[in-house]
Amino acid sequence: MEQEEIVTYFSTLRYLLNERRDTREVRWLDLYNQIQQEDNEQIGLMLALVHPHNYEEKLRKAVLNKELRTYFVTSRFDESTLILTSKCHIGNLLGIDGLECPYIKQIQQDHFWPYSLGGPTVKENRIHLCQECNGAKSNSPFLFKSEETPRWLKKKLELIRLLLTR
Ligand SMILES: [Zn+2]
Numbered sequence: 720m721e722q723e724e725i726v727t728y729f730s731t732l733r734y735l736l737n738e739r740r741d742t743r744e745v746r747w748l749d750l751y752n753q754i755q756q757e758d759n760e761q762i763g764l765m766l767a768l769v770h771p772h773n774y775e776e777k778l779r780k781a782v783l784n785k786e787l788r789t790y791f792v793t794s795r796f797d798e799s800t801l802i803l804t805s806k807c808h809i810g811n812l813l814g815i816d817g818l819e820c821p822y823i824k825q826i827q828q829d830h831f832w833p834y835s836l837g838g839p840t841v842k843e844n845r846i847h848l849c850q851e852c853n854g855a856k857s858n859s860p861f862l863f864k865s866e867e868t869p870r871w872l873k874k875k876l877e878l879i880r881l882l883l884t885r
Pocket of ligand 1: 807808809820821822848849850851852853
């Protein structure tokens with residue numbers, strides 16, 4: 720994320736997480752509507768809205784269909800989708816073209832936007848990293864780069880809205 724986006728991400732999270740759950744949900748919906756109306760895709764704002772603290776209570780009580788399971792519960796990528804011949808894509812993560820990973824380590828599938836921060840286990844949010852780079856990335860939100868708003872992000876916001884207004 721760019722510096723400005725990180726500031727927005729942190730301030731939005733602070734704003735939401737300091738609220739009691741019921742008022743937090745109201746504020747969440749206000750921010751969601753703001754994004755829809757202004758057609759203003761601020762990535763820092765949108766990523767703050769998918770933080771699990773915003774919806775985990777509601778999720779606990781919800782009946783989960785396949786889609787909700789995929790977007791909210793499944794935390795590991797299917798081993799059968801692991802591309803063993805894949806190289807470590809650390810360059811993609813950092814947005815540096817042609818950067819070669821120096822390590823010779825086992826390749827793993829990880830979440831581009833971390834699972835712990837609301838990143839879903841879908842192909843679009845998957846990155847192949849070696850064990851070393853994956854460990855360095857950990858659950859950091861700072862390494863996230865995106866030219867355009869990921870489809871999963873819009874989809875997840877829509878699903879959260881449905882959860883909160885159910
Ligand atoms: Zn690597």
